[in-house]
Amino acid sequence: MIGWPSRRRRARELDEEIRTHIRMAVEERVARGESREEAEHAARREFGRADEVKEAVRRVRGGLWVDRLGRDLRFAGRQLRRSPGFAAIALTTIAVSIGLTTSVFSLVNALLFSPLPGVEDPGRLVALYTDEGDGPGVSSYMDYVDFAAEVTTLEELAAFKARDVDTTTPTGTVRLRGLMVSESYFRTLGVRPRVGRFFAPDEDEVPNAEAVAVLSHGLWQSSYGGREEVVGQTITLNRRAFVIVGVAPEGFRGTNLVNAPDVFVPMAMQPQLMPSSGLLLDRRGWGGIDVLGRLAKGATTARAQAELRVIGERLREAYPRTNRDRQYTLGSFRDATMPVGVRSDILGFGGILIGLVTLVLLIACVNVANLLLTRAHARHREVAVRRSLGATRGILVRQLLTEAGVLALIGGVAGLLIAFWMNHLLATIPLPFEVAFAVDRNVVLFALAATVLTGLAFGLAPAIGATRHELVSGFRETPPPAPRRVPIAASEALVVVQVALSVAVLVAAGLLGRTLLNLRLLDPGFVSDGVLTAELDPSLQGYTDERAKRFHEGVVEAVRARPEVRSVALSSRLPGPDADRMMIRIQDHAPPDGSSPYMQFSVVSRSYFSTLGIPIRRGRPFEAGDREGTPSVIVVNEAGAAYVRDLTGSDPLDARISVEGPDGPFMQVVGVVADVRAGPPRQDPAPHMYFCFEQIPGSESFAGMALIATGAGDAASLGPAFRSAVGSVDPSVPLMSMRSLDAVLGDGVARERLATTVLGIAAGLALLLASLGLYGVLAHAVTQRTAEIGVRMALGAARGSVLRSVLARGLALTGAGLVVGLAVATLAGRTLAALLYGVSAQDLETLVGVSAVLVGVAVLASWVPARRATRIDPVVALRVE
């Protein structure tokens, strides 16, 4: 209808209309015989005040909400400028708390809700899991091949496995995230190449034959300058040249939200990507593959699930040795965008974090509400005047709300900026995965919703409270009878709520801080400081198993000969969370009701335990006498010893174990070593058995081994020793993935570190806000009671007793909040339990510590107003009234 431009025009028109009106009146008077001067004077007087007329007209026009809003906004702006201190405190409070909440949300958002670019119709994608009795997990490649051949309810099935890989560039060796994919992978996801093509079926058939690769868009841009001629060039992965056949589209990051692959290679290239593992694709017992399917037209998840069960049953019959305990389940594709379990982990963890920072936001709202309430009360004379001048209650509520809205809006925008900054801060914490803390549409919407809700939360109550109060006294003819108790009581209640909420946040932060400490103090069971590791796989150079064993022995000898090396060892796998497992049989003990016991395993050289400082608990480690031809021996870890004892009911050192079926050959358990904690710190170590590298015949040995060494200096100082040793034995065998053991293990407590950082900030903020709130209320109360205190002091009350009375008030409020908060924290502690380690959710020390901190801060916050109360001059105070 009538918009902004016509608003201006109408104002100009009205000016002209008024001028004409007056000129006509003047002319008429002059015509009647008055002097020009007299006439002008009289006409103006008769017309009245032009600005009032204009205002009256504008008020009629003001039916337009934009006009009204504009006026309210200008009014709110004036009000805030009039009290800059209040505005600054309120804005800082809102901005910081919205910033914190938004930042945490953007983290969870990035992990859970980001779309997967380039993936077509993700609603029809499903994840296939293999469950061996320990929950849905990765699958066997051979099972995948059988499923792919038989399944009809899934139109496409794809397998993939992530593996870091070394690439050699002119400037040195760089680690890339590689993804081995079945030929069907890109088709299943519905991705089109940006340049070139994806893999052909025959490129994924013969193991280690077709060295072809697809680049990610990012790698193409950064290392190949985004040139289309990249197709046909080569990229060196693990010292082998791969021909680049295509480039994935921009933004495509596979199906993994956590780690985006840099380069894709056919699944058949597995031996090249996993150098210390040999060919795994023809071992049905090897699980480690992620499987993804696309539902066929008209098929449902339920039907597909039913078909999987049938095929799974057939596989069980055909391969009882490996498949007897395997169940196959379908999961949502969303869950498959992260390693198994991580998503639910993040949901729980993120939920708790968001819950706690929302508490802080709530405390901030309470604070601002309190400030507004106090101010509304201080302004009650102004409100009364404006009501008596005809402002309706609706107008007043609207204006107070606009004021709150302006505060919330400015605070919200500032909060978004703070969220940007906080994201940078949080990004410096090394997480076990890369996350883009992007501030996307979801995050902005979240910040907006938080802003609106906080604005309403802290604006509505004071607005209604203040005006209702005036409504009552406004209708009375008598002056308002001491209405001050009402807002004070409300403010005090709000402070109690605040203290209670901050107790909850403080307790949560305290418990998580102690968890982090406990996890850091946890003994990993081995030494990782100054340990250098590298992977060697001579089979890639055509070595037979027999020759490979000699090669490894030669390298170990050469490394040991170097003076800077203290100890050197070999292992088929480095300490880490995911280990291969083998089915075991214990001599003279049939497994109970047909179950099949499994144990993790690794092949290690005799010096392994001493090199990594793994203590021997019982029996003996591998010794010089354990060589090819002597009776086979096994060393187990403590968890393995307990597992064997559970199975046999007797001393594990008496057990003889077979990994090749019920008829042996059996190997004697000769020693028990300490558990090694190399996975997530809170995860209990799994049963593990060690085979002796020197004892295993060359014909059965693992071609790929990890070289591990310690020296006097740091890990990197051993690099030359590794290089010269390998060079002296066979320079053609590449030394891969040379890294310190610490780098291999990564930061196992990253999650706790993140949570503790966020909660530390949240708790500090909560404490600050609560003490500000307490201070505000007490200061206000002292101002209100100035006369009363003056009278008391005039009557001889000691300064000490005045001080005590204000302090007591503050402590009473704190105490009430503390009791409520502790009760809430104790009850809510259960939800936190999953995140805690080595500390109970009702940990007494934490609760006492939090209480002490809170009381200390409360005393400080009460002290300032209390001191002010004692400085009241009775004479001045009494004159105020």
Next chain:
Amino acid sequence: MTDRGDPLARIELLQGTLDLIILQSLRWGPCHGYGLARLIQSTSKDVLRVNTGSLYPALQRLEQKRWIEAEWVVSDRGQRVREYRLTDAGRKHLVVERRRWETLSDAMARILALRPEEGEA
């Protein structure tokens, strides 16, 4: 609104009454703000004097309700004036309002003509 030195000269007009007066006055033809003020003053024989602080808001209100419309014209004296004229909707509204007013004033007249049986104590 009316307690700050700008009372209506003689009789305080009820909200809506002024609207009716303006619409009725415009029946004789388009007129500008000053003309309307003078017209009302003279036709009511100086009983009603319209305050500009009420007149212009009323004009604005009627314009927004589309009962009148405004146009800039050059008067016979060569002055640019904003002239208001009745719209068809305004004309219809005037008929309705007049009927209501007549009913009301009839009723008022009848009530006021009643002779009090019991005077106040």
